[in-house]
Amino acid sequence: MAYGLPRGGERIVVTRRGDGVSGRELVLPGAAGWPGVVPPGSGVFRDEFDAPLGGSWVRNVESGAVVDANTSHPSHLYVRTPKSGTAQLSLVYRPIPAYPFTFETWVTDATTRCGTGGNMEAGIGVMEAAPGKVQALFHRDNGSSDMNWGIQSWTTPTTFGSNGTQLASSTGFGCRAPYGMRLVATSTSSLAWYVSTDGLGWLLVASGVNPGFTIGNVGFVVYGGAQNTYTHEVIYDYARIS
Amino acid sequence: MGLLLPQRSAREGQRDIVLPGLRALPDVPRNGPWDKEFAQHSNVPPGYILQGAPTVLDCNKTVPGCLYLKHGNGNVRYMVMWPSPPAPFTVIGKISMWDVDPSGSNASQQPGLTISTAATDTTNQRSIGVWAIGDGTANSRPQIHGTSIAQNAPQSVHPPFWLKLVVNSNTSVDGYISWGGRLWIFVGNINPGFTVGSFGVSGVVTGSSPASNAAAWEYLRVTTP
Numbered sequence: 317m318a319y320g321l322p323r324g325g326e327r328i329v330v331t332r333r334g335d336g337v338s339g340r341e342l343v344l345p346g347a348a349g350w351p352g353v354v355p356p357g358s359g360v361f362r363d364e365f366d367a368p369l370g371g372s373w374v375r376n377v378e379s380g381a382v383v384d385a386n387t388s389h390p391s392h393l394y395v396r397t398p399k400s401g402t403a404q405l406s407l408v409y410r411p412i413p414a415y416p417f418t419f420e421t422w423v424t425d426a427t428t429r430c431g432t433g434g435n436m437e438a439g440i441g442v443m444e445a446a447p448g449k450v451q452a453l454f455h456r457d458n459g460s461s462d463m464n465w466g467i468q469s470w471t472t473p474t475t476f477g478s479n480g481t482q483l484a485s486s487t488g489f490g491c492r493a494p495y496g497m498r499l500v501a502t503s504t505s506s507l508a509w510y511v512s513t514d515g516l517g518w519l520l521v522a523s524g525v526n527p528g529f530t531i532g533n534v535g536f537v538v539y540g541g542a543q544n545t546y547t548h549e550v551i552y553d554y555a556r557i558s
Numbered sequence: 559m560g561l562l563l564p565q566r567s568a569r570e571g572q573r574d575i576v577l578p579g580l581r582a583l584p585d586v587p588r589n590g591p592w593d594k595e596f597a598q599h600s601n602v603p604p605g606y607i608l609q610g611a612p613t614v615l616d617c618n619k620t621v622p623g624c625l626y627l628k629h630g631n632g633n634v635r636y637m638v639m640w641p642s643p644p645a646p647f648t649v650i651g652k653i654s655m656w657d658v659d660p661s662g663s664n665a666s667q668q669p670g671l672t673i674s675t676a677a678t679d680t681t682n683q684r685s686i687g688v689w690a691i692g693d694g695t696a697n698s699r700p701q702i703h704g705t706s707i708a709q710n711a712p713q714s715v716h717p718p719f720w721l722k723l724v725v726n727s728n729t730s731v732d733g734y735i736s737w738g739g740r741l742w743i744f745v746g747n748i749n750p751g752f753t754v755g756s757f758g759v760s761g762v763v764t765g766s767s768p769a770s771n772a773a774a775w776e777y778l779r780v781t782t783p
Contacts, residue, residue, distance in 0.1 A: 389740060390582040425738025492716075493737040549741045 360413040361557040365393045376447060376473060377406035378540065392424060392551040397540030399547055405450060405473040409443055409535025412501070413557060419499040419534050422515065422553040423455070426493040429546070430457035437539040438550040440497045442507065445532025447473055452537040453497055453509040453521060463492065465511050465521055469528070481522035504531045584720065584739030592643060592780035597623035602638065607677040610636030612761060624654055624774035629763050639677045639758035645725045647782045649673070649757045652720050652739065655774040668762040669773035671721040673731065676755030700745045702733030708746020728753050
C-alpha cells in the first residue's frame, strides 16, 4: 500500500487487488501518485505479497534469518537477519525474464542504521544462476555518520567484492525508508540502477553498469552487517518485473 | 494524515472492496481509550496539563489533523501531557512535520515523545523522550533521555517518523524510532527514576539565534497488556 497521501489532483482508478469484485471501480482523487497503486496492464511478473511467499521465489538466506510474505507484515515481504555475526547476504530471488526488463520494488520500512560497527544494507540485486556472484543496489550504512545509496559486488553471498557508485546522503534524497528501487536491465552487461523517495521521481545512481557475470536471477538482497547486537529488518511492498 | 479508511475494507454499496495491507497501515486509528487522534479534535484534547509556555499550541489548526507546538529563540522547555495508565504500557507518537533550525551556535531543538510523573505534577518536570535533535551539524540523531542519555549515531532524521516508548516498568523504559511506523530501531533503555504517571509531547529549545522548534504530532497511541 501507499505510504503517503497523493500529490496530484487528478482522478484515477485504483486497482482493486483480490477484492473479487468485477465491474466496479473505487476512485480516489489524486491517488495517481501512490507508489503502491498497482499499474494497469499485465507485467511479465508481479507479486504484491498479498499471499504467503510463492514457490517461484528461491530463498538463499543466512541461517536464522526470517523470510515470509503476508505473514509478519500484511501485504509485504519481510526479511529479518539474525544477530549471528556472520557476513552473509540473504537473497530472495527468481529467474530473470527476457531482456530488456525492469525490476521495481518499494521498501515501506527498514531498521537499517549506521554507527553499529557493521554495515547494514537493504536493496535489490542480480545474481548468477546459482549465486554465486551478486551485484546489488543498497541503501546502506556508509560506515561513518549517515546512510547512502550504493552499488556493491560480491563474489559469493559470503564474500564481499567491491563497491561501485555511491551516492552520499547529501544528494538530497533523504536516506531512509520508505523508498523505491528500480533496476533497468538492457542486457546482462548493461544495467541502470535507480532510487526514489516518493515513487514519482527516480534518481539515477548509475547506468551502463556491467556486473561482470551472466545474470540468472533477480530479487531482494539484505545484509545484516555481521551484527551481533541488532537484527536487520526490511519489508518490501511488492516486486514488479515488466 | 487526512485520509481515514476502514481497517479492512471500504464498503461500496453492498459489496466490500478489500485493499490488501490496508489493515496494517500504521495511520489507521484504533481509537483506544488512551489514544489522542488529533484529527478528531478541534482543540487540544481535554485533560491535558501544560508545563512551560510554547508560543503556539493548537490542534487541527496550524497543521490540519495535528497537534502543533512551536517556540522560537530561547532556552525553554515545554510539555503537553495527559494522565497515563500505570506501567507497563507502550506509547507511540507520529511526527508529521517539524521545523527545527539548529543553525545557531550550540543550538539544539528537540521535539520529543515524553513520559513524566503524574500530569498534575507541575513542579517536577522530569521527563524522558526519544528526541530527534538538530545539534548544529548537518545531522540529527535519535536520543532517549533519562538520568543519562542513550543515543544512536547521527543520521538523517526528517518527518514523517514515529517514536515509541515501551514502559516496561517504572525503572525500565525502552525508546525506539521508526521511519515507516512498522519496524522499530532501538535507541536505548533508561531508568526514569520516577513513577510514571503521564505521557505526552515536549519541546526543548536551547542555543543562540537562530533557533526554533516547531513540531506537528498526528497522534499518540497507548497500548496496555
